[in-house]
Amino acid sequence: MLILEEVSVRVGQFVLPEFSLEIAEGECVALMGPSGCGKTTLMETVCGLRSGMIRGRILLDGVEISGLPPGARGIGLVPQDVALFPTLTVREQLEFGPKLHGWGRREIRERTDGLAEDLGLEKLLNRVPHGLSGGEARRVALGRALALKPRLLCLDEALSGLDEERHDEVLQVIRKMIEREGVTALHVTHSRKEAEAIADRVVVMG
Amino acid sequence: MEEKQGRDKIWRVRPEWPFLLFLVFVVAAYLGLLLLMVGANVLTVSWKDAWEILKDPDIQHSIKLTFVTCTATAILSVLVSVPVAYLLSRYQFRGRAFIDTLLDIPILLPPLIVGLSLLILFNRVSPSDCCWMMAGGFLLAAVSGCLWKGKGMVQSVTGGMAVVFGGLALLLSGNESSLEDIASGAGIPMTFHPLGVVLAQFPVAAAFAVRTMRTTFDQISPRYEEVAMTLGCNRGQAFARVVLPLAGKGMVAAGTMAWARALGEFGPILIFAGATRGRTEVLATSVFLEINIGNLPGAAALSLLMILLAVTTLLLVRFFVGRGGAM
Structure with a gap:
């Protein structure tokens, strides 16, 4: 369960006014709003990637995470530009988090193979990101974010730039994975249609 | 339709000849000057002269010292430039623009002043x-x-x-x-010593390496580090595991650039390390010494060797940077 209590963030001259939100465990919330209203800033603050939170508290499963480093928050992120590590294979991308957290070799192998099967990545495991299609890259980024079994999944316009066919395909995969993993999700998007298709609830900022 | 069947007319936009001719003239004049300079060296030197000078034990020592010092300077420059450039590329802090400007000073200073400043620093302070x-x-x-x-x-x-x-x-x-007394006491004398050659080459070479690495890091999206941090990396781990592998080519380009810059360094070496034959003489000082003793063909032969090294280095930089310094 994610709770934002009157969170206000300052980034340079921009100030995000106090914002509160509650997302129940396992719920998927789509966050919408006009460009520049601070959706991505808020998501990055929740992930611990932006300092400058001047007011409020962020609680995840009852624990205040406002001052924790990003890696200790238990949050998986799928950024807008995907940001797959160019030098690593798909398998290495999926194993990146678990290896860092010192998982056992067998545990890592089982998790990676399971995610690859669920996301349809079995044949891509030895490929590097260069040459993957937009839809494939999104699925790898989703798998990488879910590999550590996060308590919250943050999707920052994760479907932008895809053609209609790939868009619908990846949307179905995201929806399926959120349900299968039982993870709480926060999805930032510009598209009302996408928000309604993916989320249990739509919240509009600004 | 006036076109005859079977013959398609191809329309071409007429080039603006006067402007194009002006551009070609300027390019030809500049390139011509560069090629004439190289050609003048080629005309001055003969194979016999080149062979004679390259056989000279002092010149062979100079060539070896040039390779060793340039390589040491290049490695040192990369080691320093990577953290400096990363700091400037990724962190916003007060005084960043000032530090950025300070780092360019070695490039702008007259080379003699770099050598003189080192000489004073090590011997008078x-x-x-x-x-x-x-x-x-x-x-x-x-x-x-x-x-x-x-x-x-x-x-x-x-x-x-x-x-x-x-x-x-x-x-x-x-x-x-003085600092020189302390360095000599520790067994690492600098002034008028081969190690001093590296120190004299370092400030300018490192400034070029910092510029190259800065461009490299600027081209790498910070998003990679952010994602790595959400997966459990701290800043240092994200840098080592994600950014450094991506900056590999940029590091090679920075090292090559520093190597080339060190090769051409003369003023600071002359002032700080001296030009002692068989001791602190590098190729640039060899050319100077050959001119001083009136051996113009010998100086021209060494110049050609340096031009060859510089062109090879530049081609290597083009190869690495042209294929994306950030990969």
């Missing part, structure tokens, strides 16, 4: 004076930072450094020996 200067610099940074934007992390760090260096200066205040 005591360790306590150095510490006083460092303390003064940090204190100035801390006070100006506080006056400008109030208290902050950078001001605290610079203020702390001022105190540390002030304390060191007081501790060392009785010691009037």
